[in-house]
Amino acid sequence: MSYVLNDAASFADDSADGFVAAHRNLVRRVRGGVARAGATAPGQVAVVIGGGSGHYPAFAGLVGPGIAHGAAMGNVFASPSAQQVVSVARAAASDAGVLLAYGNYAGDALNFDQAQDQLRAEGIPCQTVRVTDDICSAPPAEQEKRRGIAGDLVVFRAAGWAAEQGFDLESVTALAARANERTRSIGVAFSGCTLPGxxxxxxxxxxxxxxVGMGIHGEPGIETVSMATASGLAGLLTDRLLAERPETADGAGRIGVIVNGLGSVKSEELFLLYGAIVPLMEKAGLTIVDPEVGEYATSFEMAGLSLTVVWLDDELEQAWRSPAYTPAYRKGAVDISATAPAVAPDETASEVAAMAASSEEAAAAGAQVLKAIDAIKNVIDREADELGRLDAIAGDGDHGIGMQRGARAAAQAAAAASAAGAGAGTVLVLAGDAWADKAGGTSGALWGLALRTMGQQIGDDDAPAPATVAQAVTAAREAVQRTGKAEIGDKTLVDALVPFAERLTALTSEGRGLAQAWTEAAQTATAAAAGTADLLPRLGRARPHMEKSLGTPDPGAVSFALAVTAVGAVLDAYDLKEN
Structure with a gap:
């Protein structure tokens, strides 16, 4: 549990502020995360890492000479938003471009990919490497689906060293990718972790x-076995990793090793385990180079640990042994006195978009959209704990907090837009942008995309007709499926969104009023969400634990059904224009 807490929804931001206050000589706060206190040297590729909060020293603790130039920091166990990644990358970028490196999770991939597209559109060269070291998260034939855990450190070190050597973006990317391809990890847990609040x-x-095989977001293990002695545990971990020796590492006799504590397993125990690992590696004909024993990727107070092995070549060994100086990782000697101070971006400038001129009717429609988003915020606030409980059964338990942060931010943005006289379209667009920015994660990105798409379809001309609203919902459904790649039956919010959109379109086509049509469509979504209890997940973090989720509805589908039901209650009280 968390012993030091103000508000669970602001935990990540509050912690980040304190982290920066403690390390002002090394890092500065930028929107969406942190960057080095000094500007990136001209001609040097900027390495931008990131992921959810709750894993310190990953990710902010690894920002500094020798490793990363910036870290995008999402909510607890949730990926940073695309806006956050872009903001950090802009703050760190030089003329040589940016490498984005992060653990391979659905939300991270979605948001970092969007950020990469935006950076390239702005003229900033950008490449990506996803870390896929966890051997328990997918079989060898599907390595591209594996998630990143403590092997992040290996990849970040390789990328940071290559950047410090003056390699160009393609070469930095290639070395980081090679480090990832030659890195394998496995973890075990003796107890779970508890989210703040x-x-x-x-x-x-x-x-x-x-x-065995738990994830750093609290995903349960893929198998449960009897507790072993240190020697027995060392044998289990070592045997499974050596069985996964990369084909490209044939003949490689030198390895880097990380024994990583996940929160509650203390240093003396980690050293004990490492001592039992050494003779096993030597028996296998391997020489350990500069081992790392400590905490590198944690999960709050989880009692657990992981073992990582990277099969080195000459270049990777140089990177592995190179100096670094960050808040949480220091090795060798690094001169930080000559680092040029960065020019802080003007983060006080207003980001409120110019409001489109609206008629009184359009402004009234904008006010009604605000009430609908407030209703979503209220129901999510009420159900956040239950949504988190549903998510924790086979996932990471952060869905309730993420939805809460997104809905609160959307409501605040919608209120500001409506107060300025904006129409329904602008209110929805700004609410969607705020939702995606503050929530992060897969659901944050998709909810933000859906609201923005609806707003662009509806526009600000007077009040939208029922058919217009149905068309906007359909456009949002298409955008969500196109971006998230989910289909009916994958056990995601799409299982509730698609029948909702189809039912709303059918009813409005029959001439039903918006309030009646929306309410009936929401009932269809609610039934569909309940029906996901009979499905097995085919996407996302719950996929490796699909059997555990059988009998439990998908939290994304449930939260969608709750949201549209709440909106239906608001629409019952208003007369929108009906054609």
Whole structure:
């Protein structure tokens, strides 16, 4: 549990502010995360890493000479938004471009890919490397689906060293990708972790047992076995990693090793484990180079640990042994005195978009949209704990907090837009942008996209007719499926969104009023969301634990159904223009 807390929804931001206050000589706060205190040297590629909060020293703790130039910091266990990634990348970028490096999770991939597209559109060269070291998250034939855990450090070190050597963007990217391809990790947990503000852990492990293959977001292990001695545990971890030796590492006899504590397993225990690993590696004909034993990718107070092995070549060994100086990782000697101070971006400038001139009727429609978004915020506030509980059964338990942050930000942005006289379209667009920015994660990106798409379709000309609203919902559904790649039956919010959109279109085509049509469509969405309990997930973090989710509805589908039901209640009180 968290012992130091103000508000769970602001935990990540509050913690980041304190982190920067403690390390002002090394990092500065920028919108969406942190960047080095000094500007990136001309001609040097900027390495921008990132992911959800709750894993310190990943990711902010690895910003500094020798590793990263900036870190985008999402909410607890949720990816940063595309806007956050873009903001950090802009702050860190030089003329040589930016490498984005992060763990391979659905939300991170979605948001970082959007950020990469935007950076390229702005003329900033950008490449990406996703870390896929966790051997338990997908079989060898599907390595591209594996998630990143403590192997992040190997890839970040390789990228940071290459950037410091003056390599161009393609060469930095290639070395980071090679480091990833030659890195493997496996973890075990003895207990789960608890999200800030919650009372129960995301998963539990029976006494005397340990979960093999858990994730750093609280995803439970793929198997539970009896607790082993240190020697037995060393054998289990080592055997499984050596069985995954990369084909490209044939003949490589030198390895880097990370024994990583996940929160509650202390240094003495980690050293004990490492001592048992050494003879096993030597027996396998391997020489360990500069081992790392400590905390590098944590999960709050989870009692667990992981073992990472990277098979080195000459260039990767140079990177692995190179100096670095960050808040949480220091090695060798680094001169930081000559670093040029960065010019801080003007983050006080207003980002409120110019409001389109509206008629009284259009402004009234904008006010009604505000009431609808307020209703979503209220129902999510009420149900956030339950949504988190549903998400924790086979996922990482952050859905409730993420939805809460997004809905609150959307409501605040909608209120400002409506107060300025904006029409329905502008209110929706600005609410969507705020939702995506503050929520992060997959759901944040998709909800933000949906609201923005609806706003662009509806526009600000008077009040939207029921058919116009139905067309906007259909456009949002198409955008969500196109971006998130989910289909009916994948056990995602799409399982509720598609029948909702189809039912709304059918009813408005029959001439039903918007309030009646929306309410009936919301009932269809609610039934569809309940029906996801019978499905097995085919996408996202729940996929490796699909059997655990059987019998439990998808939290994304449930939150969507709750939201549209709340909007239906608001629409019942208003007369929108009906054709």
């Amino acid at each position: 919650t009372a129960e852990p995301l998963f539990t492990v029976p006494p005397g047992m340990m979960a």
